[in-house]
């Protein structure tokens with residue numbers, strides 16, 4: 358999203374580009390300004406001198422100020438070194454903002470909040486500001502610093518003048534106290550450019566239903582799911598009741614998701630032998646995002662699942678994932694899903710891997726509906742229902758699959774613990790319920806829930 362600040366910076370950069378820098382190279386560039394009584398200031402990209410009626414004036418394009426050369430700068434004196442001087446809002450701040458947008462925003466973000474993938478710090482974080490002294494900021498800008506993610510903070514000494522380094526440092530400092538931040542031109546951004554209230558899903562799924570969240574550019578995510586289904590599945594409710602099934606064995610699936618770009622991701626996901634060893638390969642594309650002020654988030658996913666490690670019983674799935682934030686603390690999800698050649702969850706003898714049967718496929722339509730609500734800043738309640746609208750009976754599904762749980766969101770991690778009546782975690786299996794899994798139509802009772810948990814870890 359291009360903020361008006363970036364736009365202004367771009368326009369200013371253009372103007373500066375036209376005016377030239379302190380040392381124009383073409384002879385014409387030398388003569389024409391002089392004839393007009395204009396001269397450039399060495400090392401400055403924003404100020405020039407104009408001679409009129411025997412007097413010399415300094416014009417600062419960034420701060421839009423004109424003053425007689427020789428008189429002290431009106432409140433624009435950049436800090437000589439350290440101390441409280443850097444935090445004082447000053448006319449130089451507009452220039453600082455301009456330098457920041459032009460030279461720094463590429464790696465530090467237009468708002469100075471940093472870019473996760475290259476590990477640049479969040480300058481708006483008061484905790485970070487507290488750990489940095491003014492001298493450290495100035496020194497880092499001058500001399501650079503090796504980065505922790507392969508990209509280094511460049512050296513600016515020689516590329517920016519001493520004064521520019523100081524005003525850039527003052528601007529970095531001012532980002533820590535939002536009230537002091539002046540945007541170029543001095544005005545506050547209009548209300549409509551304030552950040553929209555958008556919910557941040559903690560994981561790629563609620564419990565099983567996809568949230569359609571965008572990946573980070575080149576982000577790599579590990580998804581790990583456990584569904585403790587076995588004792589209830591093989592011996593009825595009795596043994597499964599021991600510690601809510603935690604004494605039993607789980608169906609453990611895992612996958613990786615990679616953000617090829619901010620909008621396009623690919624993933625691989627594998628479930629174990631007891632449900633026929635499907636491997637699911639998915640490509641997902643984010644069409645709309647509330648972050649870009651769209652009225653809702655929309656993503657499409659196409660996936661192919663194949664049993665026996667992608668050898669047989671292939672199913673093809675198309676999903677449309679729609680979501681909308683109610684506030685920045687709650688989001689609702691709607692996921693119409695078309696599965697071609699979905700197979701039954703019940704597979705007698707399939708736990709012997711050679712014996713995975715060839716099963717007839719059924720074309721199904723399901724619509725996942727879900728929601729997430731943050732009850733604390735890092736804790737969400739999640740719930741989902743996945744009714745199968747077409748061909749559910751053919752798969753032995755008698756009731757909608759549903760799940761509810763609680764999710765802890767830690768930096769780049771999510772842990773979700775919940776209850777569900779579905780053992781499946783791939784697209785075509787997730788609508789299958791306990792009854793479908795046991796091949797026992799009566800098994801979908803309210804008490805017939807499995808416990809499960811998901812772990813998501815962003816590796817990069």
Ligand code: HEC
Pocket residue numbers: 456457460461462463464465475476477478489493494497498502503504505506508509510511513525526529
């Ligand atoms: C090519 C990318 C890049 C550009 C351009 C860039 N930086 Fe950095 N900067 C970094 C990285 C990476 C780090 C973090 C180094 C690390 O891992 O500690 C950093 C760190 C910093 C720090 C130190 C923060 C700390 O915790 O020590 C300051 C201050 C800073 N940058 C200011 C600026 C300013 C001002 C500009 C523009 C004049 C700028 N940077 C331009 C990549 C960049």
